[in-house]
Amino acid sequence: MSANTNRTGPSPDRARVMRRTATGLLLLMAAAFVALQLLRGSHPAWGYAIAFTEAAMVGGLADWFAVTALFRHPLGLPIPHTAIIPTNKDRIADTMAVFLKDNFLTPQVVARRLVGFNLAAAAGTFLADPDRSGQSRLRAGAANLLADVLESLDPERLGTQVRAGLVHQLEKIELSPLLGQMLSAAIADRRHLPLLEGAIRWAGNALEANEDLVRAMIRERANSLLRFAGLDTRLANAVLDGLYKLLAEMVVQPDHPLKLKIETMMEELAHNLVHDPATRLKVERAKLDLLANPAVSEWWQSVWERLRRSLIEAARNPDTALGTRITGMLGELGQALRQDPALQLQINRFARRTLVGVVSRYGDEIVRIVSETVKRWDAHTVTARIEGAVGRDLQFIRINGTLVGGLFGLAIHAVERFL
Template identity: 65%
Template sequence: MRLFATALLLVMAAAFIAFRQLATSYPAWSGPLGYAIAFTEAAMVGGLADWFAVTALFRRPLGLPIPHTAIIPVNKDRIADSMANFLRDNFLTPQVVARRLQGFNLAASAGALLAEPRQGDQSRLREGAAGLLADVLESLDPDQMGGMVKAGLRRQVEKVDVASLLGQMLDNAIADKRHLPVLESLLRKIGETVEANEPMIREMIHQRANTIMRWTGLDERLANGVLDGTYRLLAEVIVQPDHPLRAKIDEALTRLADDLRNDPATRRKAERIKLELLENPAIAAWMDAMWERGREALLRAVRNPDRALAGSLGESIGQLGRALGEDPRLQTLVNRFARRTLVGVASRYGSEIVRLVSETVKRWDAKTVSDRIEGAVGRDLQFIRINGTVVGGLVGVAIHTVDRLL
């Protein structure tokens, strides 16, 4: 495009010289040739002016130290800051990110990828991401990374208000009566335990009975009465939804849930139990084993994604993808979470990204900046030169016409 624009300018110059020679040699043609001369003369002026303007953006025309030329190299740092500010103000503010994500159905797109992961570009995207993840996992020290993962997990668990969480869960379970199957199972387990240890219970009663009761056989009757009463009470509580003991249990659980949320002593006790569990060596060993199994499973999966997605896991992922693609309520939840996450990223790290762009451009030398910007918009700038040549010529013809008429 630069060659074409320059060639057009040279053509105008050559035509101007030729038309002037013809006008001198053939005075009778001076009238019609005057329009051609005016066109080519003004076209040269327009082409040269736009050549100067375009060149002055990137370098000094003909190497001359003309003021306000080589604009981009001289103002490289200011341009870098302007680019960074433009990026921040138009792309990386939380409001802009939220607005741009408003109409984007991320859940549906993710669902399509999960439901049909082997289709064309999706397959290449999945394989590329899997290979990158595998390389990262293998390049990191397993022990150090495991320590970081466990330390991060521990920090997150320590931040959890376990008392409030348990209290809310217990409240919700009681409100929805989801605790009843657990209660009934616990009562059955108590009955089975009593039945399995019946000889030991009888022996305990015999040992604690006095001599008269043992001589009269009342200790055996007492043991039978205790066991029969226990079995009867457990059976009644299990089969009778309105049994008074159930109401007492519900009342106790409700009080416990309230204490977990509001009673400082109970909350401190729950927090202490949580910290004691985290300090327990058995929990640390369990976390070590869980991390190693998870890491090995993840490596196997990313090294062979087709095999990993086969069988029940692949079917589960496919079902998740179909659910994301078909369930509007699930899409709403996932999209809301994604928007909040990305808005949070923009809020926390937007300034860092902007600073990275600014500092990167500032580190480039002036010629690199000029070459890259010219390479991006140079074609359009050469069109400016072409348009300047043509429009200048037309303006020259218009001015010559008005001059002849007046």
């Protein structure tokens, strides 16, 4: 209640006290005038006192009539040109709207007022101060807003929508040329070598882990004569030794023929991915088949749900890494805004253009809302709100009118005495 009162003007109680004070002063002057008339003496001071009270009474009555006529009919009498505000409510609304538009909601006025105002630096100073309570509330508000949004939305439906959006975007992207260009760039920069060597080592480890399986396969395919002579075991050992030797030579020899053959095949693949229609069509079909696979959909749904729950838990707990990260991001943003003149120039220019654009586009609508809102108020509401805002000052006018009127009465009486 108090906060609202401070924003809209003096409280009704204070305005009522000032009204009673002004009325009491007027009644005091009237009572003093009557008493002085009844007790009139021969001393010249009586004339000055009577002139003061008489003029003060007239001045107080005149200002009472003027102040009252703004809001209502004095004594309830329908005197012309009284109750000015309730009678001219609609015209006042239009005047307020025109004043607001001409003085505040024109692009020229907004642009002129924003010149010299460094909005970016002010925002940077606010965000860069880690001890500022407002920043803590901002961080907490952002985290809670994120958590509320994630909790209020249907997880399954949201996950499906996100997946559908990703699938839609992936369907529009032709992966084959991208993969071909990436592979060509990797080969040109020799970044494919660690991957190739890793594949060779993986093949060696896989061969070592499955020696028994390889030996069994060779025995099964050997004829009975080899098995009878025991040559199948020697054959299996020779095959394994040859494979180990081949893999080892490919690792240590950069120009190994088989290694060079693999690189040539990779170059051909990169070229076909970009220029061969048949290869590109195969990649696109494989991409679409993968996106349409139900297993991929189930995998994404489980990933999304784990991600959503982790985000909610992190947002609800201000001491988690997410809260710390938000604080760090706000601080870094504040430092950048405060210390980078080029960034300040861009953001201030963007803010100025945005506000000017909003005023240009919606200024008339804002003015119309103000005008229509005031017009929808009834006369009593308009009168009460305006009187509540300026009523206390208007009662000071009555008090001043009473006192100033009395002083003028003294001056006039003094002039009469000396003429």
